Amino acid sequence: LMQLSVPLNFIGFVYREIRQGLTDIEQMFDLLEVEPEVVDRAGATELQIRQGAIAFKDVHFAYDPERAILKGISFDVPAGKTVAIVGPSGAGKSTISRLLYRFYDIQGGSITIDGQDVREVTQTSLRKVIGMVPQDTVLFNDTIAYNIRYGRPSATEEEVQAAADIAQIGTFIQTLPDGYETKVGERGLKLSGGEKQRVAIARTILKAPPILILDEATSALDTTTEHEIQSALDVVSKNRTTLVIAHRLSTVINADEIIVLRHGTIAERGSHADLLSQNGLYASMWNRQREATQAEEQLRKVREND
Numbered sequence: 136l137m138q139l140s141v142p143l144n145f146i147g148f149v150y151r152e153i154r155q156g157l158t159d160i161e162q163m164f165d166l167l168e169v170e171p172e173v174v175d176r177a178g179a180t181e182l183q184i185r186q187g188a189i190a191f192k193d194v195h196f197a198y199d200p201e202r203a204i205l206k207g208i209s210f211d212v213p214a215g216k217t218v219a220i221v222g223p224s225g226a227g228k229s230t231i232s233r234l235l236y237r238f239y240d241i242q243g244g245s246i247t248i249d250g251q252d253v254r255e256v257t258q259t260s261l262r263k264v265i266g267m268v269p270q271d272t273v274l275f276n277d278t279i280a281y282n283i284r285y286g287r288p289s290a291t292e293e294e295v296q297a298a299a300d301i302a303q304i305g306t307f308i309q310t311l312p313d314g315y316e317t318k319v320g321e322r323g324l325k326l327s328g329g330e331k332q333r334v335a336i337a338r339t340i341l342k343a344p345p346i347l348i349l350d351e352a353t354s355a356l357d358t359t360t361e362h363e364i365q366s367a368l369d370v371v372s373k374n375r376t377t378l379v380i381a382h383r384l385s386t387v388i389n390a391d392e393i394i395v396l397r398h399g400t401i402a403e404r405g406s407h408a409d410l411l412s413q414n415g416l417y418a419s420m421w422n423r424q425r426e427a428t429q430a431e432e433q434l435r436k437v438r439e440n441d
């Protein structure tokens with residue numbers, strides 16, 4: 136029996152390794168799934184980035200032909216400015232960010248960066264100039280330093296740490312058992328949603344792209360985490376053309392323009408103050424969210440006094 140138990144243990148070990156390998160592959164496919172048959176046009180040229188101005192002109196898009204998601208959307212993100220997209224769940228906000236990154240091709244209209252249609256340039260050159268902080272960051276099964284350095288593999292240790300500090304995750308990393316060498320991901324330390332998002336922000340700080348897409352996490356974060364992430368994002372988006380996909384409204388107050396999307400069309404647009412005074416969809420979303428936040432705060436106070 137002794138003789139048998141060793142190989143069985145070994146088989147168990149191999150089995151676990153293979154299973155882990157499969158989860159990694161599944162994750163990879165999850166990532167690839169959002170990228171179907173978009174291919175470079177024959178003779179596609181490199182995107183020539185100047186100031187990094189984005190223009191959506193009469194954009195029509197549907198994932199499947201029966202159901203239009205965007206029905207003629209037009210807006211500009213002038214170079215260095217921040218535009219936020221808000222609206223009810225399912226309105227098509229994240230779709231807009233996927234289209235700018237060209238995960239899908241549109242069925243009508245155009246999307247340009249510095250006057251160049253995203254369909255006319257190579258995907259590599261397009262994605263090189265865009266930094267994406269996604270809703271849900273997938274971490275590699277490697278050290279936290281590796282995960283941050285991924286934004287620019289040539290970055291030095293000091294640069295990695297500086298990026299982590301700006302992203303408000305540096306202090307947290309120092310408390311980990313092996314600091315920057317701590318293994319994270321499925322096989323290592325599991326980070327919370329807010330921590331993962333700050334790793335993604337640190338990565339983006341190292342990449343230093345002229346254009347930034349911030350797809351906010353849908354899930355509610357606690358107020359402190361939200362403030363930390365917000366101040367990290369303010370630093371990265373400063374003087375960069377930034378498109379914010381906002382699932383919460385607290386982050387959009389300072390945007391140069393807020394676009395309110397509903398059923399695939401632009402229902403309202405303007406600054407935070409403009410939209411509040413219009414007393415329409417944005418104002419009602421804002422009031423609802425404020426009430427919800429106040430209720431949460433009150434609940435927390437009651438719990439603390441218990």
Ligand code: ATP
Pocket residue numbers: 198199204222223224225226227228229230231353382
């Ligand atoms: P939320 O705030 O809930 O994240 P959203 O405004 O970002 O919503 P999108 O993710 O852009 O919404 O989705 C818009 C619509 O498109 C939704 O009805 C969604 O079900 C649909 N959709 C999203 N991705 C796909 C896909 N890959 N295939 C088919 N339909 C999709």
